[in-house]
Amino acid sequence: MTKLIDQAFDLAKQRFAAVGVDVEAALAKLDQLPVSMHCWQGDDVRGFENPQGALTGGIQATGNYPGRATTAVELRADLDKALSLIPGPKRLNLHAIYLESDSPVERNEIEPKHFSNWVDWAKKNRLGLDFNPTCFSHPLSADGFTLSSANPETRQFWIEHCQASRKVSASFGEQLGTPSVMNIWVPDGMKDLTVDRFGPRQRLMTALDEIISEKLNPQHHIDAVESKLFGIGAESYTVGSNEFFLGYATSRQTALTLDAGHFHPTEVISDKISTAMLYVPRLLLHVSRPVRWDSDHVVILDDETQAIANEIVRNDLFDKVHIGLDFFDASINRIAAWVIGTRNAKKALLRALLEPLDQLRKAENEGDYTLRLALLEEQKSLPWQAVWETYCLRNDVPADAGWITDVRRYEQQILSQR
Known part of the structure; x- marks a missing residue:
């Protein structure tokens, strides 16, 4: 063979x-393009804070395939298996709910020490780590509002959670020698007709400004913000819309996250890359497969995955675009899902590098x-x-x-x- x-x-x-x-030059370039795998494929976005709790925030992981990881040790073992079957450089993307602690820790009190095992594991595997505050599946997100909440105590809790998350993210970058991209996404919105659309967005903007007010070393930490069209339970109004976050990232010069499933069915993020790069310093791409809007199916080597890779290569965006995956399919073997999706993302990058x-x-x-x-x-x-x-x-x-x-x-x- x-x-x-x-x-x-x-x-x-x-x-x-x-x-x-030049094929060898293309392969050398491919070795410089890590893909950030997402930890939440391995356990259906349960995390270890309250793994039996309900998943909220417009997110659903469907299916009941046996073998879901229920502990961090199991999840890392599953990741080890997946990583061993995927060529080239990788990273791992963590959510805050994947902390490890012997006693309960409120989200606004998370610290780097709660992720020390992940850092040790990343060092062993020569991986960079990325991070996300988890602004869903929590009693203080039950009414559909977090950073844009009209309740000042609720809003302050989530501000503190994101501030604490930035410190965790920066600790990753400092310890691993590669900057951690921290993505802020909030599920805030309303199911039905909304009278005041301005107030929540004003509060969200002010909260985000407070979160990023402390300057962190860009060699350790990169802020990114992510929009969404709508979510289950927030079908009529999403506070963090595309217009909101494009404007925010442009005016504050943060990275902008473009998720393949967060737009209208006829929109594609491959077409948005060249426009966004005119205004923001960096992009974080969440590569997914939205069969029916944001259904987060396993990435395949389809036209849009290829188009995303082509845009990165054709415009020489290797140092300005961070590639992450975001899908969670509980109907098939979860390790196979990681391997299929990540290998396909890398195949698309290789094909783009081999274009004449x-x-x-x-x-x-x-x-x-x-x-x-x-x-x-x-x-x-x-x-x-x-x-x-x-x-x-x-x-x-x-x-x-x-x-x-x-x-x-x-x-x-x-x-x-x-």
């Missing part, structure tokens, strides 16, 4: 060289749109899969669907015993 892959790779390099693509970009740009600049379309279509048939398989072998992971055998074995030996 290895010999066949080597032969195919040699032929693929020649094919790509014929259209001006010089030829495409030349045709476009010369107004030869016929040639541009022909080249775009013909390059889809170039042997990128042979390059991918070699990349996998170089990273000591299965080159084809053989990784599912490892997952099945782990399921029989570990997951089935839970």
Whole structure:
């Protein structure tokens, strides 16, 4: 098998060289593009604060596939298995509810020490960590409002939670030597007709200003803010709309998060990247698959995933765009979901790096749109899969669907015993 892959790779390099693509340079660049996996796929967004509590905030994890992680030790073991089957650089994205403590800790009192095991694990695996305050699934979010709440005590609680989260995030960056991107998303909104749309947004803006008022070292911590169209239970009014957070990120020069499922069904975030980059210093992309709006299905190698990767590569945004995944499917093996989604995100990046970009740009600049379309279509048939398989072998992971055998074995030996 290895010999066949080597032969195919040699032929693929020649094919790509014929259209001006340096395959080895593309692979070297791919090794500089980490994808941040999301911890919440492994336990259906339960966390360890109150793992039996109800999931709220317009979020749903559907399915009851056996083997869900119920402790941090189990979750890290599952992540270890997934990471061993995915080539190239990775990161891990944590939510605040994945803290570890022998006694209950209120969210506005979380500290770096509550995530020390995660840092040790990240060091062992040579991973960077990213972070999120968890502004949902809590008694003080039950009425649908957190940072925009009209109740000053409620609002202050969530401000303090986000402030504490920033310190946790900065500690990650300081200890691991790579900045942690901390994303703020709030579920705030109303189910039915809303009279006062201005007041909650004004309060949200003021709260966010208070949260980010303390300047943190950008080598350790990056602030990001995320919009949403609507959520279950907030169908009529979302405080943190696209317009709100685009304006906020632009005026405060924070990073802006674009989630593939947070817009109208006919909108795609790939088209928003070039516009947003004119106004904000950085982007965080939540790559997902919104089958029916924000349903967060496992990422596949579809047109939008490829278009997102193309925008990053074509516009040389490697140092300005952070790539994260955001899906949670409880209807299939959760480790397989991680592996499928992350491998597909990396495949899309590789395919983008293997585009004959010089030829495409030349045709476009010369107004030869016929040639541009022909080249775009013909390059889809170039042997990128042979390059991918070699990349996998170089990273000591299965080159084809053989990784599912490892997952099945782990399921029989570990997951089935839970």
